[in-house]
Amino acid sequence: MREVFHDTLEDIQGRLAEISELVTEAIEKATAAFASGDVSLAEDVIANDDRIDALVLSTDEIAIETLAMQQPVAQDLRVIVTALRVSASLERMGDLAEHIAQLVRSRYPERAIPKGLKKTFTKMGELDVQVARTLTKLLKTQDLQYATLIRDTDDDIDELHASVYERVLADTFTGEIPHAIDATLASRYHERFADHAVSVAKKVVYLATGDWAGSDDEDSLGA
Amino acid sequence: MREVFHDTLEDIQGRLAEISELVTEAIEKATAAFASGDVSLAEDVIANDDRIDALVLSTDEIAIETLAMQQPVAQDLRVIVTALRVSASLERMGDLAEHIAQLVRSRYPERAIPKGLKKTFTKMGELDVQVARTLTKLLKTQDLQYATLIRDTDDDIDELHASVYERVLADTFTGEIPHAIDATLASRYHERFADHAVSVAKKVVYLATGDWAGSDDEDSLGA
Secondary structure, eight states: OOOHHHHHHHHHHHHHHHHHHHHHHHHHHHHHHHHHHHHHHHHHHHHHHHHHHHHHHHHHHHHHHHHHHHHHOHHHHHHHHHHHHHHHHHHHHHHHHHHHHHHHHHTTSSSSSSSTTTTHHHHHHHHHHHHHHHHHHHHHHOOOOOOOHHHHHHHHHHHHHHHHHHHHTTOOOOOOOHHHHHHHHHHHHHHHHHHHHHHHHHHHHHHHOOOOOOOOOOOOOOO | OOOHHHHHHHHHHHHHHHHHHHHHHHHHHHHHHHHHHHHHHHHHHHHHHHHHHHHHHHHHHHHHHHHHHHOOOOHHHHHHHHHHHHHHHHHHHHHHHHHHHHHHHHHHOOSOOOTTTTHHHHHHHHHHHHHHHHHHHHHHHTHHHHHHHHHHHHHHHHHHHHHHHHHHSSOOOOOOHHHHHHHHHHHHHHHHHHHHHHHHHHHHHHHHHHOOOOOOOOOOOOO
């Protein structure tokens, strides 16, 4: 019984890492499309989101079946409940990558990235990709140093997010209203993407350290 | 054993309805504050979000304890897993009401509601309140007609959300960039609030009808 359970847990954790890899691929393509205006790359992200959703759904089904068949208690139970929450966050990260891709598509043939903010969004995109890659490593290894790295990178993203608001609200901003709106939405999507990674990282840390009663996603308004 | 479980289920469902009532109060005050610029009402919403979060956390703990102690299977198991997901959506709805309140606070003493959009946002606010009240009824009675009502109201909110984007992007929009950004963010918060209610309603329907493999939150970009 224990061994069957152990195999199932490994299967679930392997699936979560696999979903995280798909989410990484999505954010890589979405941020590249956002920088270049490449609409076919954006279409790719939008089309692939179904794969993420399907893998999330089948992973949740395995987790629920495990609860029913193996009746885990204590730590084992918390691992399964955490898996259900992690999969929900990963699905949401996939949605946010898709939203960035949808912005690219809706602005085509214009470029979605607003004037004067190219450097900032390039950096935010790189940091989101870094967060996603680190999250995959965390889910594969359960090495908590990756959780710290995710939190630190999220702090940098929050700063960039605040700076976007400051820029579009400043008198010196030369863009029009549509550019300001694109910048606002895109910045929020980038920031929320990393927030969900932090939320997953916290849950993995809680599982490892036993400090379960952690607060959920903290979603600041930004600037 | 069955009876203990039945009592626990009633307790959990009662708690979810109670959280939904707190969320309703939050969105009532947040949308009233948004319309009037009443910053003390906004502060109230921000201060009360901790109560929602605490009630979500204690409800989740009861649900997880029930999984461990009562080892439910089949439908009973799905009820508990659904409760964990419903509580997460309710928490997020509370966060979104708080975001609207934060917008009011950040613009004070100016009014957050952008010029020319007062009617639209008043209507969106009323519909969000209606969605929250209907959700409480659904959670109290499990009467699926309320789920249909929530979906229909959400369609109306989506239309208003799209119309806000159209308005701020139109040449006739007389507001400045800060007003356009406020309108964009506020509209998205109102729309996401209702999306989460739809997500909860779907889960309640799946439980009742046995059609479990439903898609999760569909979060459209709006316009």
